[in-house]
Amino acid sequence: MGQQTNLKELYHLAMGSSSTVLMYEGYDINGYTFYTRKQDAKSANQNSGVQIKAYDCENHVQTYYGFIEEIWELDYGLEELKVPLFWCKWVRVPKGIMTDKYGMRTIDFKHLAYLDEPFVFAKDVVQVFYGKNLGHGGG
16 A cells, blocks of 8 residues: 555656745744745744755855745645745855854844855744844944
8 A cells, every 4th residue: 555655656756846836925834934035024924034954066065045925735636745935135154143142042044145045945944933133232
């Protein structure tokens, strides 16, 4: 039975996804509710911040920080073959990330990068919260 299921899934993958891409403002996965940045602006919650660990061009594991601009779902014709993708904007590593002496990370969104690599599988990210840095100059 397992082999039959695998052949069915393989067939649907080989046929490609539907030409219609479903888009969402929010998506529940991995125990998180993710929002697009646009939806965050309408909500009391911030759910668009993401973090992913991935290999850089020198084959070292890096932590990348970003936020979700769009949520897409590809449909391959079976319920178990729906693939959610997040289209994100990412901060340049290491230039846009600073860590203070207490281990607190500061993310500078003026240093966006990787514009040609915006997509990640939704299942691969964790949610993070970004707060405003009020420690500079004050008032």
